[in-house]
Amino acid sequence: MDITALAVVEGAWNSYLSVLDSEPLPVGTGSQPSPLPFGAELALLGSRGQTELVVAHYTSTLEKAFRRHYLPQFWQRFEGIETENANTHIQSEDELITDRGSVEEALAHGLQELSATVQRHEARVNELAAALSGNGMGFVSDREHPSSQFRTMLSALLVTTAPSTFAGLLQLYFSQRLQDFSHKFNNAAPGEAPQTNEEEDVDRMEGVEGAGGASLALQTLGLEWERRLSAVAQQLRDLALGAVSEEAYTNVLKAKIEARLRQEGANCFEVPVLAPALKWLQAVPMAFLRIILPEDPQSPVGQDTQLIQWQCRLQWLVYETLGSRRTAELFDIIVDYPESGPAVEDLQQCLQNTNHHKQVVASFRAALHRRLLHPGAATNDILTQFVSTIRVLRALDPAGVLLAAVRGPLQRYLRARKDTIRCIVTMLTDDGTGGGGVGGAGGESLLEELGSSGKAEMDDCEGDLDVSGDGAQVDDTAAEEWMPEAVDAEPRRTSRSRWVTDIISMLIAIYGSKELLVNEYRALLAERLLAKEDYATERELRTLELLKLRFGETNMHNCEVMLRDIKDSKRVNENVKTPGMNGALATPDDVQQAKQLKDMDATILSELFWPSLTGAGKEEILSTSLPEKVQKKLDVYASRYHTLKAPRKLKWHPQLGTVKMDLTFDDGRTMTFDVSPLHAVIICKFEEQPEWLAGDLATTLQVSAAVLRNKVVLWVNHGVLMETRSADGGDVLYSMVEYREQLNGSDAGRSIGSQDDVDLRDASDEEQRQRDLVKYDSLVRGLLTNYGALRVDRIHGFLVMMASDNSYDKTVEQLDAVLAHLVRENKLAVDGE
Amino acid sequence: MVKVKIVSWHGVASWTWDAQDDACGICRQDFDGCCPDCKMPGDDCPLIWGTCNHAFHLHCILKWVHAQNPRAQCPMCRRPWDFRAS
Structure with missing residues (x-):
């Protein structure tokens, strides 16, 4: 490059600088900036390859101006605006009024002014670029273009200088806008107050179709409201604050959705929540986004695509929020089932969309252990809950994966309870009409279940066996209904085993065999039939027919004969x-x-x-x-x-049956009783003599003292007999209460009786333990004399071995208790441990 | 002295064939149960005595007698089988 050329370039640069100094950057709000006064110099500089230098200098000049002047001016507007409670404001509308004006004012005006400034400067930069490349030399890439360098500089500046409160401020702004919008939307339905209870809410949601309600709301808010909101969003984007603002309104929408779901259907499972929530999502948050998102047709991602993305995200949020809440509430939902059907349906849909099955299993298992599987819960309640659980989980997940994962602990726990089998049988056979301990509703439905599932199983068998004709058709439909196995299914279990999800099978599976259940039913049936005086068996017959469907004729044969006996009798x-x-x-x-x-x-x-x-x-x-x-x-x-029936003979079981009797006392009272034969026999003895020592009475009747005591309690409680200590303080004396006053006068006697009633169980337990002690005392002592010392489990082993006739029926723990008693009586000694 | 009046007594009894033996010599099932072909004991599956005083389920001995034509013998004592007149 020669000297003259250098001089020319230097001159042009100097003159550029001087112009820039004399007429600094355009300030103010002039509509159209004057043309660049140094076009010719720029062209020269550009042609001499100094473009980069000029652009860099100009940009840094602009940066200084923005940093010192425009941006502080902009940020200043937001000083002193309280933003901390941006999120909580969503809840309470009244509070919002206070500073809503100032935020909107500051943001709208500030943004407007700043973007105007930016636009002016951008126009300038473009002119500069045009002048520099006047000779036709363009910029190599878009990124080198001065205007894009300007943009980069500007966004860097904005992000670095933004006060920490700005994000909160945006959040507050959007939350206010959304509040306005949703408020108007709620009011759009005539005659409905906002924030009503669920039921009305649902009606309203259904009455006003999403979009219709939203446009109505927009009408009330006015075009200006919409234009301003959309402008603010657009300007934020233009100023490269898009990311910050997106984060802000995402948070706001999220909070809004969560708040709505929180207030909808909280602890109320009878109303569907999901469908209205999704409708509302379309009507309010999506309509709101439609205003905020750019409608710029040139933007790489069209508004529709963006909206669809947003919709997916927000819907997922709804599924996820509602799903996790319902998951946490699953235990209560099951308690309320079938009233809680809508909640189950909601949860099912949520799970379909979120695949959070694992969480359901974990949280429900934890809830089971915390709330159900502990000694405080009655077996009946556990079983009822188990049955409901089966029903609910079957509805949630027809493939049975959830159920397979949850039922294990339940079944294990129930197996450990002694009265489970009895409760199951009672539940199975109690159809709610007969008196009984179990709640009517559960029993009723179980009895139905017995019928329906039995049939289902039979259909299944037919389908399996029948290969030709109709069978093939059945298989076709089954194939079409086939669903793939859930991903998180346990691979160890085949799908076949999971298919068996009917309640009865699950209940039977607690014990692993149906024989126990059948035997228990037989015992229960015997008890019921023997208590009958009217030979009525319709109800039992019906139950038996259902049980036969389920367990097969052979297994129920005994029961059938029993019922026949009653009929014949x-x-x-x-x-x-x-x-x-x-x-x-x-x-x-x-x-x-x-x-x-x-x-x-x-x-x-x-x-x-x-x-x-x-x-x-x-x-x-x-x-x-x-x-x-x-x-x-x-x-x-x-x-x-x-x-009548020769050569058949009768053998009486005098201890069984019922006796109806009238007692007439000396004071003229008459009382009627329905009692067992033993009760009757006891009281008859008092016809012979009015007072009996307990021991004598037991000997006469040839029953054990414990049994006698057990039975006498009934008469004592009815005030027929009185229990006192005999004169010498030895044995208990029972005496007839002939006059009512006698009874009132001797509370002491009565109190022994009532106390005995409470201790009845204990008394017979005590009796049992005494018998055990006598039985094992000599055995164990003999053992220990031979061996010196033995561990409990070894003693247990020996006893099992020695008792050939199954007379030894204790567990190790029970044996331990017996031995402990012997130790207390100083018959044995325990060492170690 | 108290007066006890028994208004009604509902007793429980069980029936037996009183056959001096427990099980039918043919099917080895209890006399008080029923033969393998029957479901219901009692009237539906009666016992029958032979002149030799051996008892069997009616259905069991009938089968036996038919199989033993022309001259059936008691399965227990080999005496000619004849139904005892009741």
């Missing part, structure tokens, strides 16, 4: 009591006998088919202790039966 009982049975002519003797039996009824059993009628808890009474007149009637009955 009714007929035979009538025949026996009618003179001239068997079509024979009624002899006077015959008539006499029949008359005798007028107050006699009998249930006649096929003993082999009934569960053991004697044994634990079923006390024997000897026929010799029956009152003579009763015994005579039984004999007559039996002989007439023998005549």
Whole structure:
């Protein structure tokens, strides 16, 4: 480059500088900046390859100006505006009014002014660029273009100089706008106040179609409101504050959605929440976004695409928020089932969209352990909850993956409870009409379940067996309904095993076999049938038919015979009591006998088919202790039966049955009782003598003292007998209460009785333990004499081995307790541990 | 002295064939149960005695007698089988 050329360039540069100095950057709000006064110099500089230098200098000049002048001016507007509570403001509308004006004012005006300034300068920069490249030499890339360098500089400046409160401020601004909008939207439906309860809310949501409500709301807010909001959003984007503002309104929308979901259907499971929430999402947040998002057709991503992306994000937020809340509430939802059906449906949809099955399993398992599987919960309640759980989880996830993951702990826990099987059977057979401990509703539905699931299983079998014809068609539909296995299914379990999700199978699976259940049912049935006096078996027959469907005829055969026995008994009982049975002519003797039996009824059993009628808890009474007149009637009955059904004979079980009796006291009172034969026998003894020592009475009746005590309590509680200590303080004395005043006068006697009632269980337990002690004392001592010392489990092992007839039925723990007792009695010593 | 009046007594009894033996010599099932072909004990599956005083389920001995034509013997004692008149 020669000297003259250098001089020319230098001259041009100097003159550029001087012009820039003399006429600094355009300030003020002039509509159109004057043309660049140094166009010719720039062209020269440009042609000499000094473009970069000029652009860099100009940009840095601009930077200085913005840093010193424009930006401080802009930020100054927001000083002193409280932004800390931006999020909480969403909740309370009244508070918002206070500084809503100032924020909007500051932001709108500030932005407007700043963008005007920026626009002016941008125009200048473009002119500069045009002049520099006047000779046709363009910029190599867009990034080198002065205007893009200007933009970069500006956004860097804005981001670095922004006060820390700015994000909060934007949040406040957007939250106010959204509040306005949603408020107007809520008011758009005539005659409805905003923030009403769920039910009305749902109605409103359905009444006003999303978009319609939104446009109505926009109309009320006015075009100006919409224009200003959209302008602010656009200007923020233009000033490269798009990211900050997006973060702000994302937060606002998120908070709004969460707040809405929080207030909707909180602890109320009877109303669907999800569908209205999604509708509302369209109506309010999406409509709001439609205003904020750019409508610029040239933008690389069209508004529609952006809106769709947003919609997906927000919908997911709804699914996720509602889903996790419902997951946390699942236990309560199940408690309320089937009333909570809508909540279950909501959760199901949420899970479909979020795949949070794992969380459901984890949280529900935890809830189970915390709230259900502990000693404080009654077995009935656990079972009811189990049944509801099966129903709900089946609705949530028909593939059964959830259920398979959750049922394990429940079943394990129930297995450990002693009364589970009894509760299950009661639930199965109680259809709510009969009196019983179990709540009617649960039992009723279980009985239905028994019927329906039994049929379903049978259909299944048919489908499997039937290969031709209709069977093939059935298979086709099944194939079409096939769903892939869930991803998080446990691979160890085949889908086949998961398919068996009906409630009865699950209940049976607690014990692993149906025999236990069938046996328990038999025991329960026996108990019920023997308590009957009217031979009515319709209800039991119905249950039995259902059970037969489920467990097969063979398993229920015994029960069938039992029911037949009752039916036959009714007929035979009538025949026996009618003179001239068997079509024979009624002899006077015959008539006499029949008359005798007028107050006699009998249930006649096929003993082999009934569960053991004697044994634990079923006390024997000897026929010799029956009152003579009763015994005579039984004999007559039996002989007439023998005549009727020869060569069959009757064998009485005197301890079973019911007795209705009237007691007439010396003071003229008469009381009527329905009691067991043993009760009756006891009170009959008091006809012979008014006072009995407990020991004597037990000996006479040939029952154990514990059993006697057990039975006498009933009479004591009814104020028929009185329990006192005998004169010598030894044995308990029972005496007849002939006069009511006698009873009132002796509270002491009564209190022993009522206390005994409470201690009844303990008393028989104590009795049992005494028997155990006697039984094991010698055995264990013999063992220990031989071996010196043994651990409990070894003693247990020996006892199991020695007791050939299964007479040893203790667990190690029970044995431990027995041994501890022996230790206390100083018969054994324990060492170690 | 208290007066006890028993208004009604509903007793429970079980029936038995009183066959002096527990099980049918043919099917080895309990007499008080039923033969393998029957579901219901009692009237539906009666016992029958032979002149030799051996008892069987009616259905069991009938099958036996039909199989043993022309001259059936008691399965227990080999005496000629004849139904005992009741």
